[in-house]
Structures are given as structure tokens and as C-alpha cells.
Amino acid sequence: MTETTPDVPSAAGQSRFRRLAAMLWADKFALVAMIFLIVVLLCAILGPMLLDNLATRQNLRGRNAPPFDLTRGWAFVLGADALGRPLLARIIVAARNTIMVAAGAVACSLLIGAALGLVAGYSRRGLSQAIMRLADVIMSFPSLLMAVIVLYMLSASVTNLIIVLAITRIPIYLRTTRAEVLELRERMFVQAALVMGASARRIVFRHILPMVLPTLLTIATLDFAFVMLAESSLSFLGIGIQPPEITWGLMVSQGRPYLTHAWWLSFWPGLAIILTTLSLNLLSNWMRVALDPAQRWRLEMGKKND
Template sequence: MSQASLAKPPRSAEKSAAATVLSMLWRDKLAFVSVIVLLFVFLCALLGPALLGDLATDQNLRGRNSPPFDLSRGWAFVLGGDALGRPMLARLIYAARSTMLVAAGAVIASLIVGALFGLVAGYMGKTVSQVIMRLADVIMSFPSLLIAVVVLYVLGPSILNMILVLAITRIPIYLRTTRAEVLEVRERMFVQAAIVMGASHWRIIGRHILPQVAPTLITIATLDFAFVMLAESSLSFLGIGIQPPDVTWGLMVSQGRPYLGNAWWLAFWPGLCIVITTLALNLLSNWMRVALDPAQRWRLEARSTTDE
């Protein structure tokens, strides 16, 4: 057997691992439906603006506040029209891009920064750890809403500034979690063996510690994605978040608030999108918490074997 074949795992083993994950996901119907819902939302966010951008922005005052399920004005008005006669269905799909962009950008940025500082704080000496943790304490000492109001007031409301604000407020969560995980992992035998063999600090962190911490961070990021969505919606609802011509689900809820008495669908449909997407993320994070934990994964695998 050649050295290359030893270094690379057999393709059949990779397929078997993927099939096992898909089987565990299929057996948990709530998690499976959640994945389908999230894939649909991300597909709308990716393709929606290109396909329905003009339809979502063109105004038609004859169709303003059109009731839902009235197809006399076309299929696009199946969910009704807004105060400027724009179809709600196209607006919801169009707004998915900005909503997902803000949530994904904030989560990814806070995950990278928080995990990096958490790895350093957990692995390096006490002095470095204390400095980093005090910075996290400073961020956590300010209410996240106050930070958002100040930053957005100074820099102005925009998608980039919204990502910056939400990412700053979420960094301490990943930092503290990563540090706690590293403090436990670094005492394990394989890490001590790598230190004795003379491996560099960054090699130990990247090759031996990070893979052990990553499943926990991925699970938290999935759950945090839902929290960031709600935070963005709250800020947009208060009027200090995304501003027109950009549009998010939270901004649509805010714009539909004055019409709750005579056009409830203006706020109901974007609110329903927020609830469904957040619920799907929570259900998926619960499944990932078990699936990514080797100590608990056997529960899903055993369930799959029993059902078969």
C-alpha cells in the first residue's frame, strides 16, 4: 500500500460518514424540516433580489394595502400589497437578503474574532488571558442596545454598521466559551504529547485544540444566528437599524405597525418569517448539539439503527 493511500482516507469511508449524518438528520424529522426551511430561506436570499428585485421596488398606488389571497392583480399579490402597492411576497423574498446578510456577517465576524482571542487566552499565560478577559468584561459591561444606539447614531444606520454593532456585542460569548474549552482540552494527553515533541504553539492550537473546540462553537453560532436576527429586527423596529431603500424583515414589521388596524398583513408576514426562521435555527442547533458531541452522538446513531 502506497504512502498516499495511507495519508488519504478511503472515499468509501467519507461516503459512509456523510450517509450516517444524513441518516441521523432524516430520523429527526424536526431537524430535517428545519434544514429544508433554512435552505429555502438562504436560496431566497441568494436568488431573490436578482429575480424579483424590480417587482419588489416598483410602486403601484392602485394596489396599495391590497388584501392577501386576492389574485386579481397577479400571483405576486397572493400575500397582499404594502402601503405603496408593492407585492408583499416579492418584498419578503427581497428582504431576506439583507436580513441574512446582517445575521451571517455579525455571527461570522464575532465567531472568528471571539474564537481567536479565546484560543490565545486559554492557551497562553495568565497575563495574556487576564488582559483579554478584561476586554471582554468591558464589552459586556455596556448594554448591547446602548452600544447599538451610540454606534449607529455616530456612524449612521447601514448594513455594514449594523454588522459591526452586532458583532461587537456577541464577541464575548465566543471568547469566553472558547477559553473555557481550551483550558480543558490543553490538559489532555494528546496536547501534552505534542508539547513534548516540540510542536509550535500555533500548530498545537490549530491542529490539536481547534478541532476539539469547533463543534461547540458551530452549535453556538447556529443558535446565535437566531438571536442576531431578532436583535436586528428589534433595532430596525425601533427605527435605528436598516433604513430605506434597504429593507429587512424587521423594518417591514416597523413599517406595517401603523396599519395594524386595517392592514394587519403588512406586519404579520415579515413577523411570521422571523418566527419560522428563528424556530428552525433553534431546532437545528439542538440537533447539532447532540450530533457534534461524540459522547452523545450514539443516541442518534442508535435511533437510526433501530428504525432501520
């Protein structure tokens, strides 16, 4: 008879996942925020495939139709815009571009900023100073003003918007990563790896990066909300994504002339922005506690009390 040994890494991964799930269940606000964000993500993925025709179909007889009027169908529960298009369908479809811009900008800035921060924190002083001066140059310009100038010069497309917003957020991840690396490189486990002959690349990616990653993910979750608000601001100013493409910020801008007699045109997409931003902030606070061994006991105590 042969005995099968259990898959230790797989069991450890499942145990870690169950622990995080239990801590998420202990924080009900974070749990509700996670559920809401999952719904938004599903809308961004499935919405354009299912509701694109309905969101672009015009009906001038139903222009500025008030909300909660179900005589026109479920899609008009939030009302209709100035061209008679259902707001609910348009909000669901607009989630794709809004989430795409925010996720693309955060991902690009996280990857580039973290890579430069690792180099600046673990390399020789000359290269580190050059990278930090680059970050200072980027930070010397107000992020929104830089985006306005660049988008006036270039076409306001999704790609250009992601690039501009990503550039403005790189210094945040660069400075955070460098500060973490400068502190971690002096710890005993790094010195032990050096004594054992580990290469600089192995030390950075095997020993330092896993310690820095939880902090970067927490910042990225919070930064996602900031980038989404920045995209909404640019769209509200008329230099973001242009029709026929649509985002929540553009919907708020399009409803601005009708605020006195059709408030729902700007209210519902604005509410979607507020709820998504609030959910991201709540989830970021939960991640900051859950990924910090010094504060994790709060959630674990809440789990035991439940």
C-alpha cells in the same frame, strides 16, 4: 497489472457525511428546519436578482390589498403594502439583507472571539487577563443599548450594523473558547504532543481547535437567530437599515401604523422571522446532539428504529 489504492481520506469524508445525513433524517424536525433554511438561503441569493423590480414597483390603486387575492397575480398572494407593492416579493428580496447582516455579524464575532479565546486560553497569565478584561468591558454594556448608541452616532448602513452586532457578540465566543482550551490543554494528547516537541501553534491549531470547533458552530447557529432578532429590533425602532434598503424587521416597522385594518403588513414578515428563528434553534439542538459523541447514540438509535 497495477492496483489502485482507495483514497482513504475521501472515503472517510463520505462516510462521515452519510452518517450525518442519516442522523439528520432520524430527526424529522431538524430535517424540516434544514429544508426551510435552504429555501431562505436560496431566496436571499436569487430573490434580489429575479424579483427586485417587482418588489419596488408601486401601485397606489392596490395599496393595502388583502392577502389570498390572486386576481392581481401570484406575487400578491400575501397582500400588498401601503404603496401597493407585493408583500411576497418584498419578503423574498428582504431576506438578502436580513441574512447578510446576521451571517456577517456571526462570522466576524466567531473569528475574532475564537482567535482571542485561543490566545487567552493557551498564553501566559498576563495576556490572558488583559483579553478577559476586554471581554468584561464589552459585556458590561447591554448589547442592544450599545447598538442603539453607536448607530445614532454613525449612519445606519449594513456595514455599520454588522460591525456593531459583531462587537457585542465577541465575548460569547471568547469565553467559550478560553474555557474549552483551559480544559483541553491538560489532556493526555496535548501533553503527549508537548513531549514530542510540537510547537504551541501546532498544538493549538492541530489538536485543540478541532475539538473546540463543534461547540463554536453549535453556538454560532443559535447566535445567528439572536443576531437576526437584534437586527429586526433595531429596524423596528427605526435605527437599523433605512429605505430604500429593506429587511424583515423594517417591514414589520412599516406595517405598525396599519395593524388595526391591515394586519398582514406586519404579520407575514414577522412570521418569516419566527420561522427562521425556530428553524435555527431546532438545527442548533440537532447539531449539539449530533456533534457530541456522548449523546450521538440517540440519533443513531432513532435511525435504526426507522
